[in-house]
Amino acid sequence: MSTREERLARPASASSNPNLRRLESLGQRGIRLGLSAIDAVCERLGRPERTVPSVLIAGTNGKGSTAATLATIASAAGLRTGLYTSPHLIAVTERIRVGLADIDPEALDAALGEVFAAADRSPAVPLTYFEALTAAAFATFAREALDLAVLEVGLGGRHDATNVAPAGLSLVTSIGYDHMADLGPTLDAIAREKAGVFRRGRPALFRADSEEARGALRDAARAAGSLVHEADEEIRLADVRTDLAGTRFALRTPARDYGQPLLTPLPGAHQARNAALAVRAAELLGDPRIGEAAVRAGVAEVRWPGRLERFRVRGRDVLLDGCHNAEGAAALARFLEETGLRPALLFGVMADKEIEAIGGILLPCVACVCFTAPANERAAPPAELARRLSGLAPESTTAPSVEEALADALGVPADEGEPIIVAGSLYLVGEARELLLSRRFE
Helix, strand or coil, X not given: CCHHHHHXXXXXXXXXXXHHHHHHHHHHHCCCCCCHHHHHHHHHCCCHHHCCCEEEEECCCCHHHHHHHHHHHHHHCCCCEEEECCCCCCCHHHHEEECCEECCHHHHHHHHHHHHHHHHCCCCCCCCHHHHHHHHHHHHHHHCXXXXXXEECCCXXXXXXXXXXXXXXXXXXCCCCCCHHXXXXXXXXXXXXXXXXXXXXXXXXXXXXXXXXXXXXXXXXXXXXXXXXXXXXXXXXXXXEEECCEEEEEEECCCCECCCCEEECCCCHHHHHHHHHHHHHHHHCCCCCCCHXXXXXXXXXXXXXXXXXXXXXXXXXXXEECCCCHHHHHHHHHHHHHHCCCCEEEEECECCCCHHHHHHHHHHHCCEEEECCCCCCCECCHHHHHHHHHHHCCCEEECCCHHHHHHHHHCCCCCCCCCEEEEECHHHHHHHHHHHHCCCCC
């Protein structure tokens, strides 16, 4: 295992990092939508979010893959680039990258120290976990004097803490039904919340499958005075081919016909769409350093764990995919159909998700399913998943933990090419990834 893998395989130790310990204590405050707290703390920090040019990337699915690809393209072009994403799979340090490297625990602890010192000044500003981390990312990127910060929006857009950044480019990757209690019950309402990242006089690049969502994004971009760029009108994909090794695709945009196919290591036709969005966003930045060579290198070198990520264990492929909503499940189901795979599935989701919708899409595509749960109090119990979903798969079992589910699956002989897929909640995927990186099953 590489040094980097060893660091990813362990959560950042908080024993000698007091500010990381304090950060973890904020988890109990939950989610708070609104910009007043983050705005106040950024003002006290000297407005670090305004120091580095930024891109905001919102969307129901695909925003992380798109953000990671865009950041890698910019880095390949020689721009000193930061990437801020959420959630993490194993260690909180995954959320902030400078260049291609995750932030060190000590550097994150120092940035959090600045944030908490600012928040503690009278009158004190109570921060949530996400607000504190977002401010720490801003402080880190400003201290590093980066050329570009790529910021993945956490929830929605209009009221998300990242939205205090004065983005020079805003992007919405997709619109689907998720977090409806916070964002609204319709695609129109969800789209308008996510369109809150659009800026006057700046490019707004977006795509959505439904006309309802596209119309809402289009109207919101025009109302904001943004420069409207509809991905479906500007991006032409062709010859998309995907397998476990990645996805190849031909691409033409208003800026360039890329001729020879591009290759992303991320499997699935949906990853061709995400990569194409990142390419178009890179073009719209208008930086002369971002040429075709940088685009090809960035698309090919992107690292985005937990999205059809492939491990080889005991002669079998084990895939990890955080398809935690219906749209994500549909993307995974399409990949299985495209590749002709009928894998064994280890499945677990949070109890507040649309369990029947996700299961109804995914379970008919697999040979068998083991219902399990990550070590998270919000997880749906395996027995409940079995009660609600077991009739959708040819064969089903339950396991009380991710480790037992993996051990059982890997103990069953299988034909070469028949993979195991761990899919559902990102908490489930993160726990499985840590187990696989530890190599305890080899």
